[in-house]
Amino acid sequence: xxxxxxxxxxxxxxxxxxxxxxxxxxxxxxxxxxxxxxxxxxxxxxxxxxxxxxxxxxxxxxxxxxxxxxxxxxxxxxxxxxxxxxxxxxxxxxxxxxxxxxxxxxxxxxxxxxxxxxxxxxxxxxxxxxxxxxxxxxxxxxxxxxxxxxxxxxxxxxxxxxxxxxxxxxxxxxxxxxxxxxxxxxxxxxxxxxxxxxxxxxxxxxxxxxxxxxxxxxxxxxxxxxxxxxxxxxxxxxxxxxxxxxxxxxxxxxxxxxxxxxxxxxxxxxxxxxxxxxxxxxxxxxxxxxxxxxxxxxxxxxxxxxxxxxxxxxxxxxxxxxxxxxxxxxxxxxxxxxxxxxxxxxxxxxxxxxxxxxxxxxxxxxxxxxxxxxxxxxxxxxxxxxxxxxxxxxxxxxxxxxxxxxxxxxxxxxxxxxxxxxxxxxxxxxxxxxxxxxxxxxxxxxxxxxxxxxxxxxxxxxxxxxxxxxxxxxxxxxxxxxxxxxxxxxxxxxxxxxxxxxxxxxxxxxxxxxxxxxxxxxxxxxxxxxxxxxxxxxxxxxxxxxxxxxxxxxxxxxxxxxxxxxxxxxxxxxxxxxxxxxxxxxxxxxxxxxxxxxxxxxxxxxxxxxxxxxxxxxxxxxxxxxxxxxxxxxxxxxxxxxxxxxxxxxxxxxxxxxxxxxxxxxxxxxxxxxxxxxxxxxxxxxxxxxxxxxxxxxxxxxxxxxxxxxxxxxxxxxxxxxxxxxxxxxxxxxxxxxxxxxxxxxxxxxxxxxxxxxxxxxxxxxxxxxxxxxxxxxxxxxxxxxxxxxxxxxx
Numbered sequence: 001x002x003x004x005x006x007x008x009x010x011x012x013x014x015x016x017x018x019x020x021x022x023x024x025x026x027x028x029x030x031x032x033x034x035x036x037x038x039x040x041x042x043x044x045x046x047x048x049x050x051x052x053x054x055x056x057x058x059x060x061x062x063x064x065x066x067x068x069x070x071x072x073x074x075x076x077x078x079x080x081x082x083x084x085x086x087x088x089x090x091x092x093x094x095x096x097x098x099x100x101x102x103x104x105x106x107x108x109x110x111x112x113x114x115x116x117x118x119x120x121x122x123x124x125x126x127x128x129x130x131x132x133x134x135x136x137x138x139x140x141x142x143x144x145x146x147x148x149x150x151x152x153x154x155x156x157x158x159x160x161x162x163x164x165x166x167x168x169x170x171x172x173x174x175x176x177x178x179x180x181x182x183x184x185x186x187x188x189x190x191x192x193x194x195x196x197x198x199x200x201x202x203x204x205x206x207x208x209x210x211x212x213x214x215x216x217x218x219x220x221x222x223x224x225x226x227x228x229x230x231x232x233x234x235x236x237x238x239x240x241x242x243x244x245x246x247x248x249x250x251x252x253x254x255x256x257x258x259x260x261x262x263x264x265x266x267x268x269x270x271x272x273x274x275x276x277x278x279x280x281x282x283x284x285x286x287x288x289x290x291x292x293x294x295x296x297x298x299x300x301x302x303x304x305x306x307x308x309x310x311x312x313x314x315x316x317x318x319x320x321x322x323x324x325x326x327x328x329x330x331x332x333x334x335x336x337x338x339x340x341x342x343x344x345x346x347x348x349x350x351x352x353x354x355x356x357x358x359x360x361x362x363x364x365x366x367x368x369x370x371x372x373x374x375x376x377x378x379x380x381x382x383x384x385x386x387x388x389x390x391x392x393x394x395x396x397x398x399x400x401x402x403x404x405x406x407x408x409x410x411x412x413x414x415x416x417x418x419x420x421x422x423x424x425x426x427x428x429x430x431x432x433x434x435x436x437x438x439x440x441x442x443x444x445x446x447x448x449x450x451x452x453x454x455x456x457x458x459x460x461x462x463x464x465x466x467x468x469x470x471x472x473x474x475x476x477x478x479x480x481x482x483x484x485x486x487x488x489x490x491x492x493x494x495x496x497x498x499x500x501x502x503x504x505x506x507x508x509x510x511x512x513x514x515x516x517x518x519x520x521x522x523x524x525x526x527x528x529x530x531x532x533x534x535x536x537x538x539x540x541x542x543x544x545x546x547x548x549x550x551x552x553x554x555x556x557x558x559x560x561x562x563x564x565x566x567x568x569x570x571x572x573x574x575x576x577x578x579x580x581x582x583x584x585x586x587x588x589x590x591x592x593x594x595x596x597x598x599x600x601x602x603x604x605x606x607x608x609x610x611x612x613x614x615x616x617x618x619x620x621x622x623x624x625x626x627x628x629x630x631x632x633x634x635x636x637x638x639x640x641x642x643x644x645x646x647x648x649x650x651x652x653x654x655x656x657x658x659x660x661x662x663x664x665x666x667x668x669x670x671x672x673x674x675x676x677x678x679x680x681x682x683x684x685x686x687x688x689x690x691x692x693x694x695x696x697x698x699x700x701x702x703x704x705x706x707x708x709x710x711x712x713x714x715x716x717x718x719x720x721x722x723x724x725x726x727x728x729x730x731x732x733x734x735x736x737x738x739x740x741x742x743x744x745x746x747x748x749x750x751x752x753x754x755x756x757x758x759x760x761x762x763x764x765x766x767x768x769x770x771x772x773x774x775x776x777x778x779x780x781x782x783x784x785x786x787x788x789x790x791x792x793x794x795x
Contacts, residue, residue: 056074056075056076057071057072057073057074057075057076057089058072058073058074059071059072059073060072066093067092067093067094068090068091068092068093069090069091069093070088070089070090071088071089071090072087072088073087074087075087075088075089075100081107083106083107084104084105084106084107085103085104085105085106086100086101086102086103086104086105087101087102087103088100088101088102089101095121097119097120097121098119098120099117099118099119100115100117100118100119101116101117101118102116102117103116104116104117104118112134112135113132113133113134113135114132114133114134115129115130115131115132115133116130116131117129117130117131118130120150126149126150127149127150128147128148128149128150129145129147129148129149130146130147131145131146131147132144132145132147132148140165140770141163141164141165142162142163142164142165142166142167142171143161143162143163144161144162145158145159145160145161145162146158146159146160146161147159147160157179157180157181158177158179158180158181159178159179160176160177160178160179161176161177161179161180161190162174162175162176162177163175163176163177163188163190164770165769165770165792166768166769166770166771167769167770170198170199171198171199171770172197172198172768172769172770172771173195173196173197173770173771173792174195174196174199175190175193175194175195175196175208176193176194176196176201177190177191177192177193177194177208178191178192178193179191179192180193188209189207189208189209190205190207190208190209191206191207192204192206193205193206193207193208208220216240216242216248217242218239218240218241218242219239219240220237220238220239220240221238221239221240221250221350222238222789222790222791222792223235223236223237223238224236224237224238224349224350224787224789225787225788225789226348226349226785226786226787226788227785227786228348228783228784228785228786229783229784229785230258230259230297230345230782230783231256231257231258231259231345231346232256232257232258232259233256233257234254234255234256234257234349235254235255236252236253236254236255236349236350236351237252237253237254238250238251238252238253238350238351239251239253246269246270246271247267247268247269248267248268249265249266249267249268250265250266251263251264251265252264252265252266252282252350252351254282254284254349254351258287258288259284259286259287259288259345260284260285260286260287261284261285262282262283262284262346263282263283263284264280264281264282264283264351265280265281265282266278266279266280266351267279267280271321274320274321274322274326274329275319275320275321275322276319276320276321276363276364277317277318277319277320277321277332278317278318278319278359278360278363278364279316279317279319279334280314280315280316280317280351280356281313281314281315281316282313282314282346282351283311283312283313284311284312284313285310285311285312286309286310286311286312287310289307289308289309289310290306290307290308290341291306291308292306293305293306296341297341297782298782299781299782300341300344300782303340303374305340305401305402305407306405306406306407307339307340307341307405308405308406309338309339309405311338312338312339312342313337313338313342314336314337314338314342314343314346315334315335315336315337316334316335316336316356316368317332317333317334318331318332318333318334318360318363318364318366319331319332320364323382327384327385328382328383328384329381329382329383329384330380330381330382331366331379331380331381331383332379332380332381333366333368333377333378333379333380334378335368335369335376335377335378335399336376336378336399337376337399337401338404338405339401339404339405340374340401340402340404343371343372344371344372344782347371348785348787353371356368374400374401374402375398375399375400375401375415376398376399376401377396377397377398377399378396378397378398378399379394379395379396380394380395380396381393381394382394388426388427388429389424389425389426389427390424390425390427391422391423391424391425392422392423392425393420393421393422393423394418394420394421394422394423395418395419395420395421396417396418396421397417397419398415398416398417400413400415403415410449411449411450412449412450413448413449413450414448414449414450414451414493414496415448415449416446416447416448416451416583416584417446417447417448418444418445418446419445419446419447420444420445421442421443421444421445422442422443422444423440423441423442424440424441424442425438425439425440425441426438426439426440428462428464431463434465434466435463435464435465436463436464436465436466437461437462437463437464438461438462439459439460439461439462440458440459440460441457441458441459441460442457442458442459442460443455443456443457443458444456444457444583446583448489448491450491450493451491451493451496451510452487452489452490452491452510452513452581452582452583453487453488453489454485454486454487454488454489454490454581454583455484455485455486455487455488456483456484456485456581456583456587457483457484458481458482458483458484458586459481459482460479460480460481460482461479461480462477462478462479463477463478463479464476464477465477471531472529472530472531473529473530473531474527474528474529475527475528475529476525476526476527477525477526477527477528478523478524478525479523479524479525480521480522480523480524481521481522481524481589482519482520482521482522483519483520483521483522483586483587484517484518484519485517485518485519485520485580485581486516486517486518487515487516487581490513490515491510492510492511492513493510494509494510494511495507495508495509495510496508496509496510496582508578508582508588509578510582512578512579513578513579513580513581513582514579514580518579518580518581520574520577520580520589521574522571522572522574522589523571523572524569524570524571524592525569525570526567526568526569526570527567527568528565528566528567529565529566529567530563530564530565530566531563531564532561532562532563533561533562533563534559534560534561534562535559535560536557536558536559536560537557537558537559537560538556538557539554539555539556539557539558540554540555540556541556542554542556542608542624543608543609543610543624544610544624545610545622545623545624546610546622547612547620547621547622549610549622550610550611550612550620550622551609551610552609552610553607553608553609553610554607554608555605555606555607556606556607556608557605557606558603558604558605558606559603559604559605559606560601560602560603560604561600561601561602561604562599562600562601563599563600563601563602564597564598564599565597565598565599565600566595566596566597567595567596567597568594568595568596569592569593569594569596570592570593571589571590571591571592571593572591573590573591573643574589574591577589591643592643593641593642593643594639594640594641594642594643595639595640595642596637596638596639596640597637597638597639597640598635598636598637598638599635599636599637600633600634600635600636601632601633601634601635602630602632602633602634603630603631603632603633604628604629604630604631605628605629605631606626606627606628607626607627607628607629608624608625608626609624609625609626609627610622610623610624610625611623611624611625629669631668631669631670632666632667632668632669632670633665633666633667634664634665634666634667635663635664635665635666636662636663636664637662637663637665638659638660638661638662638663639659639660640658640659640660641658641659641660641720642658644656644657644658644719644720645658647719649719650719653719654718654719655685656719657685657718657719657720659684659685661681661682661683661684661690661691662681662682662684663679663680663681664678664679664680664682665678665679665680666678673698673699673700674696674697674698674699675695675696675697675699676695676696676697677693677694677695677696678692678693678694678695679691679692679693679694680692680693680694688714689712689714690713690714690716691712691713691714692710692711692712693709693711693712694709694710694711695707695708695709695731696708696709702737703736703737704734704735704736704737704743704745705733705734705735706733706734706735707731707732707733707734708730708731708732709730709731709732710729710730710731711727711728711729711731712727712728712729713725713726713727713728714726726753727751727753728751728752728753729749729750729751729752729758730749730750730752731747731748731749732746732747732748732749733745733746733747733748734746740767741766741767741768742764742765742766742767743764743765743767744762744763744764744765745762745763745764745765746761746762746763747759747760747761747762747778748760748761756781757779757781758780758781759778759779759780760778760779760780761776761777761778761779762776762777763775763776763777764776770792771790771791771792772790772791773788773789773790774787774788774789774790774791775787775788776789
């Protein structure tokens with residue numbers, strides 16, 4: 001017959017055992033908070049309180065004078081859903097020592113435990129567990145140890161242990177250790193450990209730390225393996241270092257069989273909610289250098305530059321923060337590199353160009369220059385905004401890679417550096433009587449190693465007078481731009497070829513530029529007029545708020561908005577600008593007399609859905625929820641240039657073409673499984689498309705996606721624009737999630753102009769219970785690359 005007792009002293013011992021056996025689980029009751037009462041035989045059964053455990057066994061031996069109490073057969077202790085079972089338990093009432101033996105099994109907070117024997121001293125809270133097996137549901141970890149001991153405090157030790165997140169007698173991977181310790185936050189330190197695959201040791205590690213569910217932990221991250229024609233066999237082993245709560249760093253040990261060893265470091269910090277910084281640096285001594293252009297990779301040989309340096313490096317970073325007060329905001333962009341080919345050589349991997357760019361965009365929302373750009377831009381901003389005014393300070397250093405490493409001489413570098421730029425703004429605001437005004441003021445000091453350096457100041461006031469009616473809105477505007485120049489260093493460097501905002505090459509004859517103080521005044525006027533016509537169509541009745549219709553949704557309304565828009569802009573044509581300094585495109589302003597007209601049509605649907613929510617009586621209550629979506633947008637736009645229609649310059653070479661290309665844009669998203677975007681530029685003179693961008697994507701969570709894209713660009717030689725390259729590229733991508741284990745994907749890009757494949761990539765992700773394997777093979781014109789990666793889940 002079972003005897004049931006409540007609040008006996010044995011409960012405290014078993015509770016401690018449970019906490020010792022589950023070192024990574026934070027339990028709600030600590031031993032000193034549970035009530036313990038001395039065992040009294042034949043005492044009446046009492047209803048346990050909420051913080052008391054209930055105990056049962058087949059047989060209990062002992063009385064109030066006994067040195068210890070013994071329980072035999074189906075020993076069970078429970079509190080709510082938490083349970084502990086064993087074959088035998090002995091509790092020493094005088095010393096607080098408890099001993100358990102035989103099929104110790106526990107279920108606590110979703111975690112499971114098995115052990116053979118255990119002894120614990122309740123006086124100093126120490127003890128041991130023999131042949132313990134533990135499964136922690138979060139974060140899905142199995143631990144098996146010959147002996148687990150508890151030291152004074154919240155630390156635990158173990159011997160001959162196996163740690164893994166894989167189930168089964170022979171897990172896919174595991175870490176075995178001669179000895180180690182664990183803390184309550186779940187972090188595990190292993191000594192003399194071995195990483196095993198299917199119980200076969202792969203490599204030995206004298207010391208290893210596996211992070212748990214607590215704070216961040218320092219340690220090695222997953223290595224990166226790849227092989228490519230450019231770099232050879234690549235092994236990148238990152239080490240992660242937690243400096244403090246606000247800072248951490250990663251060190252990259254990057255070995256490439258063809259290029260040598262690269263050391264990289266990444267430093268991150270976030271002092272407060274308004275500040276964050278990310279800084280990276282890599283340095284190496286390259287085994288390969290290109291003393292002549294013929295020594296370069298074949299896809300590098302079109303720039304006329306060589307790379308004689310072996311010392312190669314890249315320093316980059318971004319920072320968002322404040323200066324003195326959170327109202328004074330700071331933004332920093334750093335991007336310095338050793339040579340023009342570095343970013344093309346080292347594109348991939350955990351500290352390569354692609355990963356860096358992706359991280360900058362994700363964290364800061366700011367991009368870096370393309371990998372083949374010869375200009376690396378370094379910027380610093382300081383700004384402050386008030387209700388009606390704002391100020392911005394800016395400086396920029398442009399690292400021109402063409403004047404490095406023995407290529408073009410640095411003494412002839414004409415690159416413009418902005419040191420500094422100061423901006424002041426008065427935002428558009430009411431001036432009374434319906435009139436609105438704004439003003440911008442900007443000062444720059446431009447510096448060159450070779451060429452003109454000097455000051456430039458621009459002030460640009462603007463006035464607007466919005467006129468609104470029920471059917472039409474017209475906003476006329478007039479503005480002035482007054483510019484003043486003062487050169488501090490004038491050097492007649494000859495012709496300077498620049499590309500204007502229209503894409504045409506402009507030749508600046510620096511011998512015609514005058515020294516001293518000069519001014520220029522521009523006047524701009526025009527208007528914007530637009531209207532909006534809408535009509536709503538009823539498609540269906542809204543579903544009833546009936547619980548049986550939960551999940552039902554239907555389109556009930558469709559609104560069509562048609563927005564015609566007309567813009568006119570005029571700017572005076574200033575002669576004699578060839579005498580002005582040239583620092584950027586603002587210094588050569590062309591006259592303007594242009595009309596732009598567009599028509600936009602938007603389809604907006606209303607969807608009504610029946611949803612369930614808890615009612616006041618506890619029963620689910622149904623209601624109808626509405627959401628709206630602009631699922632289709634279509635736009636047409638064209639311009640007419642009045643100045644071009646009256647042009648007399650170069651008529652023998654260029655015909656007058658006042659009409660711009662017609663732009664047709666279509667965006668479609670009818671449901672959460674398809675996206676369609678197409679933009680096309682059609683020339684009324686060529687009778688053909690000059691540019692096209694098209695993408696269509698079908699996708700579904702849990703199944704995959706398919707995308708097809710086509711980009712087209714036609715070379716153009718007209719008076720108003722010049723484009724000397726053709727492009728015709730088709731893109732295809734697909735990802736298929738076969739099941740929860742396998743995902744396969746392909747990427748393909750083909751250039752019809754050069755008649756070559758730009759990319760052929762295939763990849764496979766194999767996600768098992770406790771690991772994920774990544775395989776990728778990619779072919780590109782300059783390199784073939786094979787990558788193998790893996791993730792050990794939860795570590």
